[in-house]
Amino acid sequence: xxxxxxxxxxxxxxxxxxxxxxxxxxxxxxxxxxxxxxxxxxxxxxxxxxxxxxxxxxxxxxxxxxxxxxxxxxxxxxxx
Amino acid sequence: xxxxxxxxxxxxxxxxxxxxxxxxxxxxxxxxxxxxxxxxxxxxxxxxxxxxxxxxxxxxxxxxxxxxxxxxxxxxxxxxxxxxxxxxxxxxxxxxxxxxxxxxxxxxxxxxxxxxxxxxxxxxxxxxxxxxxxxxxxxxxxxxxxxxxxxxxxxxxxxxxxxxxxxxxxxxxxxxxxxxxxxxxxxxxxxxx
Numbered sequence: 001x002x003x004x005x006x007x008x009x010x011x012x013x014x015x016x017x018x019x020x021x022x023x024x025x026x027x028x029x030x031x032x033x034x035x036x037x038x039x040x041x042x043x044x045x046x047x048x049x050x051x052x053x054x055x056x057x058x059x060x061x062x063x064x065x066x067x068x069x070x071x072x073x074x075x076x077x078x079x080x
Numbered sequence: 081x082x083x084x085x086x087x088x089x090x091x092x093x094x095x096x097x098x099x100x101x102x103x104x105x106x107x108x109x110x111x112x113x114x115x116x117x118x119x120x121x122x123x124x125x126x127x128x129x130x131x132x133x134x135x136x137x138x139x140x141x142x143x144x145x146x147x148x149x150x151x152x153x154x155x156x157x158x159x160x161x162x163x164x165x166x167x168x169x170x171x172x173x174x175x176x177x178x179x180x181x182x183x184x185x186x187x188x189x190x191x192x193x194x195x196x197x198x199x200x201x202x203x204x205x206x207x208x209x210x211x212x213x214x215x216x217x218x219x220x221x222x223x224x225x226x227x228x229x230x231x232x233x234x235x236x237x238x239x240x241x242x243x244x245x246x247x248x249x250x251x252x253x254x255x256x257x258x259x260x261x262x263x264x265x266x267x268x269x270x271x272x273x
Contacts, residue, residue: 017257051198057230057232059205069103076135
């Protein structure tokens with residue numbers, strides 16, 4: 001019996017981050033999605049993990065101060 | 081003489097193009113710098129040093145390669161050189177949570193135990209929670225999270241920028257995300273008490 005057959009949710013948890021990183025093989029993607037389709041417990045966690053990534057990326061975006069932009073432009077080496 | 085003039089003109093044109101392309105990436109460079117630094121002032125200084133060095137050594141950039149990764153390589157090296165990293169995040173044994181720890185904590189004490197809308201659950205975290213939690217992740221792990229999860233760099237680019245093997249990027253990312261979740265969960269629990 002494989003690990004996946006013994007505890008499909010634990011196996012799904014192992015695949016979750018690699019799935020979100022898009023680094024699973026095609027066969028693994030099919031396996032992960034098949035489990036997510038049928039398992040509400042894992043699907044909830046998947047939706048949370050996906051939202052968390054998007055949220056972290058959005059929330060920590062802080063615009064660069066305009067004064068800094070001007071300072072950077074001033075660092076350019078003048079043409080002779 | 082005429083050949084010299086042509087060469088100089090070509091070089092000037094290449095340099096101006098390089099500078100313009102580099103400046104167009106400044107927002108993204110700043111975003112990464114901000115989360116590798118302790119303060120906004122540190123981040124601004126780091127970005128300025130990065131651009132000053134980039135403009136001086138523009139000839140070592142190969143056109144057509146990843147300019148954003150090239151700039152970030154300069155930035156992370158400067159950050160290490162200046163020893164800024166050692167000033168913070170003492171290397172205590174960071175606690176990792178299992179992958180679903182944060183979800184379990186956040187969903188457990190909302191709405192009287194009713195199943196929550198997952199997209200809403202993350203909104204219980206404030207911007208402050210996330211920025212603070214990220215700052216407490218030890219720098220080796222934080223560098224990778226900032227580059228991959230916030231800066232959108234590939235594993236390969238992050239490995240090149242930080243000069244570490246790709247397998248190390250993956251393992252640090254894996255552990256770093258768990259540490260971040262642990263910190264986030266702790267900050268939410270503190271807010272609740």
